[in-house]
Amino acid sequence: MGTSYQYRRQILALDDDQLEEFVRQWALKKAEYVEVERFTGTGDMGRDVVGFLSPQRHEGPWHNYQCKQYGRTLPTETGISELGKVLYYAFKGEFTAPKKFFFVAPRGINRNLKALIFKPSKFKATMITEWEKYCAHSIVENEHIPLDEELKAFIEAWDFSRIAPISVDLMLTDAAAIPVLYHWFGADPGPAPIGVAPLDVQAIELPYIQGLLDAYGEREGAAFADHTAAAAHAVHGPHLRMQRERYFDADAFTRFYRDNTTTKDTDDLRNEILHGIYETHAANHDDMLSRINAVMIQAGNTQPVGPLAKYARTPVKQGICHHFVNEGQLKWKL
Incomplete structure (x- = not known):
């Protein structure tokens, strides 16, 4: 650069x-x-x-x-x-x-x-x-x-x-x-804008949110009917809001750099994160929510390399994991 x-x-x-x-x-x-x-x-x-x-x-x-x-x-x-x-x-x-x-x-x-x-x-x-x-x-x-x-x-x-x-x-x-x-x-494209989660859940979010609802239900021993029910929960509501912030921050990040660099650069970063969380995701955990939280911690600690690495904020790296779930690359229940 x-x-x-x-x-x-x-x-x-x-x-x-x-x-x-x-x-x-x-x-x-x-x-x-x-x-x-x-x-x-x-x-x-x-x-x-x-x-x-x-x-x-x-x-x-x-x-x-x-x-x-x-x-x-x-x-x-x-x-x-x-x-x-x-x-x-x-x-x-x-x-x-x-x-x-x-x-x-x-x-x-x-x-x-x-x-x-x-x-x-x-x-x-x-x-x-x-x-x-x-x-x-x-x-x-x-x-x-x-x-x-x-x-x-x-x-x-x-x-x-x-x-x-x-x-x-x-x-x-x-x-x-x-x-x-x-x-x-090789000009530096600069930092991506921070993504903002809309108030209403979007259709594109439903796959990863369903994975979260399944994890919340397993932890509580009772299924959550929908995201609205989970959002009202004292513990899981804030957790859900945090995951949505991460998802949309990753979405804004990926869109910005696909427009301003190359698809390969964003794909390489995603691949680095996928490798960084692989063992944590595959390890034994008490339940799905424990696996999710462990993967979020590991994603945040992952240190990718490449031209976009310095701009990959912690929420971006964590949010990319939810995109993996949306795309079928990750499942919380093994």
Whole structure:
């Protein structure tokens, strides 16, 4: 695991193709897109990475990520030319005009281009008045594209406030980039949020809760009709509430790291815990509740290894055991 400074240097070291692939994987993690596509080579029409907001793809709303890895800040002429190309092909009917246009420039954009972006009306006016300088000869190789009245009207109708720059600092702070940074550079995803048990028992909980009810019933010599009856018991009620807290903490932990690292990392941690509690679970105990409590103590004392180990809180390790019961890997009655 490195530092933000190291990840910044690694992103700045990517070439154009690598940057586009990095951004594609980043966009894939954004919930707003129904599909993400990377366009490369000739015929990209100014598109690098596209996030589609509807199944209609280019016939509906979409975002364009224009990726440029320069040894300096993104020049004004490049920014205007790239936007002009996309608007020209939108005018020609190749696709709808983008709802958002992002300049992905890890080293940032130069002062003049930034000033234009933050004054959309000035950006629009500059593109129109300086079309010959910035766009006419750069859209199609060896071809002159004049700004006729129809194209000019199309550009004037487009909202230039849809343009936004994306720097390396924004990449490092966007939650959707965490799993990509982890995959590419081994970035630390940070701690998982603490899970909260809902007041009402959820259907997904019923298998492990039934195991607890069986254990409570065995201890008391009388079956508990349901979780509500157990929750009202002076001794078993607090115990049940504690197990539910552990279950949902483990659930939040697993979901977070499956989204932000790899399934293998979470599976490896679970396997470490399963091995750590195996002998305790298999040993002789006075009753099922004694076995449960012994396993909870041992799970809490287990010291797993791996990239997620330092974030595996005691309730998480204990809650994973209830997930094992839900999945049929553990039974309290042997």
